[in-house]
Amino acid sequence: MAYYSKYNSAKLIAVLLISWVNSTAQKPGLIQDQLKPAISAQIQGFAGQEFGNAYTNRILAQDADRLIEPFKNRTETRCWQSEFWGKWFTSAVLAYKYRPEPQLKAILDQSVAKLMATQSSDGYIGNYTEKAQLEQWDIWGRKYCLLGLLSYYDLTHDAKALKAASALADHLIKELSDRKVSIVKKGNHRGMAATSILEPICLLYSRTGEKRYLEFAEEIVRQWESEGGPMLITKSDTDVAKRFPKPAHWFGWEQGQKAYEMMSCYEGLLELYRLTAKPEYKAAVEKTWANIQKTEINIAGSGSSVECWFGGKDAQALPINHYQETCVTATWIKLSQQLLKLTADSKYADAIEQTFYNALLGAMKPDGSDWAKYSPLAGHRLEGGEQCDMGLNCCVASGPRGLFTLPLTTVMSSTTGLQVNFFMPGTYQLRTPKSQAVELIQQTDYPVSGKVNLKLNLKKPESFALGIRIPAWSKQSSILVNGKTIEGIVPGRYTEITRTWANTDVISLELDMQGKLIYTGDKSEHFAIIRGPITLARDLRLGGPNIDDALTPIADKDGFVDLQPVATSSEGFWMKFKTMFKTESHKEGPNEPISVLLCDYASAGNTNTEASRFRVWLPTLIDPRN
Numbered sequence: 001m002a003y004y005s006k007y008n009s010a011k012l013i014a015v016l017l018i019s020w021v022n023s024t025a026q027k028p029g030l031i032q033d034q035l036k037p038a039i040s041a042q043i044q045g046f047a048g049q050e051f052g053n054a055y056t057n058r059i060l061a062q063d064a065d066r067l068i069e070p071f072k073n074r075t076e077t078r079c080w081q082s083e084f085w086g087k088w089f090t091s092a093v094l095a096y097k098y099r100p101e102p103q104l105k106a107i108l109d110q111s112v113a114k115l116m117a118t119q120s121s122d123g124y125i126g127n128y129t130e131k132a133q134l135e136q137w138d139i140w141g142r143k144y145c146l147l148g149l150l151s152y153y154d155l156t157h158d159a160k161a162l163k164a165a166s167a168l169a170d171h172l173i174k175e176l177s178d179r180k181v182s183i184v185k186k187g188n189h190r191g192m193a194a195t196s197i198l199e200p201i202c203l204l205y206s207r208t209g210e211k212r213y214l215e216f217a218e219e220i221v222r223q224w225e226s227e228g229g230p231m232l233i234t235k236s237d238t239d240v241a242k243r244f245p246k247p248a249h250w251f252g253w254e255q256g257q258k259a260y261e262m263m264s265c266y267e268g269l270l271e272l273y274r275l276t277a278k279p280e281y282k283a284a285v286e287k288t289w290a291n292i293q294k295t296e297i298n299i300a301g302s303g304s305s306v307e308c309w310f311g312g313k314d315a316q317a318l319p320i321n322h323y324q325e326t327c328v329t330a331t332w333i334k335l336s337q338q339l340l341k342l343t344a345d346s347k348y349a350d351a352i353e354q355t356f357y358n359a360l361l362g363a364m365k366p367d368g369s370d371w372a373k374y375s376p377l378a379g380h381r382l383e384g385g386e387q388c389d390m391g392l393n394c395c396v397a398s399g400p401r402g403l404f405t406l407p408l409t410t411v412m413s414s415t416t417g418l419q420v421n422f423f424m425p426g427t428y429q430l431r432t433p434k435s436q437a438v439e440l441i442q443q444t445d446y447p448v449s450g451k452v453n454l455k456l457n458l459k460k461p462e463s464f465a466l467g468i469r470i471p472a473w474s475k476q477s478s479i480l481v482n483g484k485t486i487e488g489i490v491p492g493r494y495t496e497i498t499r500t501w502a503n504t505d506v507i508s509l510e511l512d513m514q515g516k517l518i519y520t521g522d523k524s525e526h527f528a529i530i531r532g533p534i535t536l537a538r539d540l541r542l543g544g545p546n547i548d549d550a551l552t553p554i555a556d557k558d559g560f561v562d563l564q565p566v567a568t569s570s571e572g573f574w575m576k577f578k579t580m581f582k583t584e585s586h587k588e589g590p591n592e593p594i595s596v597l598l599c600d601y602a603s604a605g606n607t608n609t610e611a612s613r614f615r616v617w618l619p620t621l622i623d624p625r626n
Helices: 008-025 045-059 064-072 081-098 102-116 138-156 159-178 198-208 211-224 259-276 279-295 326-343 346-363 394-403
Strands: 040-043 411-413 417-420 426-431 437-444 451-458 462-470 478-481 493-501 506-510 515-520 526-531 534-539 551-553 564-566 576-583 594-600
Touching (some): 040 045, 045 081, 045 394, 064 081, 064 102, 081 138, 102 159, 138 198, 159 198, 198 211, 198 259, 211 259, 259 279, 259 326, 279 326, 326 346, 326 394, 346 394, 346 462, 346 534, 417 493, 462 506, 478 493
Antiparallel strands (some): 040 426, 411 417, 426 437, 437 451, 451 506, 478 506, 515 526, 526 534, 551 576, 564 576, 576 594
């Protein structure tokens, strides 16, 4: 808290300004979100440290001028340099909303001005030659420029940014018309890359009210369903890995399983649903999300191989090429956040939490300066290569976009009260249903333990609902309000407590953090251990038997294992636990059980060297007697 006290006054002014601008920057659609982000958050503990590292060593450290340079030289015909500015800028805006420091604001102001200075009189912002425009990754890059400009407009209400965004969109619409081409036939991956511009087009309509943008958005969706298109609505009942035949060229136009681009399109479709209230739009996203969760998302909360859906959930214990692209991980979080805000359904918060603590933090370098491109469940973590001579790659730019969605969605407000989605120590500023300022304080070391204390600071008592997420994995949970037990707690739902709240109230939550065995394979050939939202792994640095040896965990009849916390030092681990295993015996009798150390997945392999080789899924010793 000492750090924050240095700039609390300035931060409060900035937060209030952001809140006011956000309330006036958008025109309401037909569908309103169930949940609204907190006004501000000050997060401590491990999560706060991770946010701080990424803020300082990735967001502030980025050479923004290098990201703008390609826009000054329109010589490109194939690559995707034009995505990097918008990706970094949108994550920087999220970071600024979380921690509004003058240094970052100055960088944002300068950077957006420099980007707008590259806009030509026809409205184009990009780096493609005139002849090559609309091809390859050109429209994809324009999408990220639009997202960046609109995020700046939402932050500042700067009319110049909105004007530049409108000019950019108008140029695209005119260019498609003049050339008599369909947007779905342009770009890559059955047009999903190009048509993912649907999201900022919808946002632009909600900020301007100009009907041509809504009409263009609807036209994009119509073209999805045309011959050769991605069929994102009509195929929403089909497994995401089976919507189209395996393409002759993996990254060619006919690739319909490209994971990142597909989810980006569905983010846009949710925005269009907010504007139109057409139920088929929401249904397509919900069905696709459920299918991804069922068939692709692994124990660490991500998926994809070589950047595409492949039915990977059942194969996750096997060696998989280019597994868990960080762009996919971050976009899965972003899509889930959209659905959480829209529906207030706890399953989306469960998914976000699993991905955040495992796949996302596992991809981030501990100091926050870099991100892995791919993250296996066994082997080594390796740095990704540079792309497009830009000093970074797509995943380094994407990781923070997922990360910085968390701070202001940890606690959110609704028309009936407050909703606690995630458990992170800190202070959260919100508004009650009667528009009274309220401060919610979380005191916890979760997920090291399952204990969370909540306190409310209000000027005067007020009656409203406080919803507390009970994760689906927490089979035995308890909530006390001022020492009195709350009944009716159901795993996988929010426990809603409606009463008149006052400053003296204390809410105590305890979640079930037992270690649980998870098996995979037709004959349960592999097992893993989870503890709460945390996936555990073996790591060479922890010693013990060879990490490839078949061990038999000692568990009770319900599949729970006894995990004993082990103190960590400066050795690079966040959490360590020990538990007992049986080893194979070649003697007449069994061997004595041995104690084996496990760590959290995010810490496993974080040296990026052979010294920290790791594995999540451990081989099961097959015994026909069992």
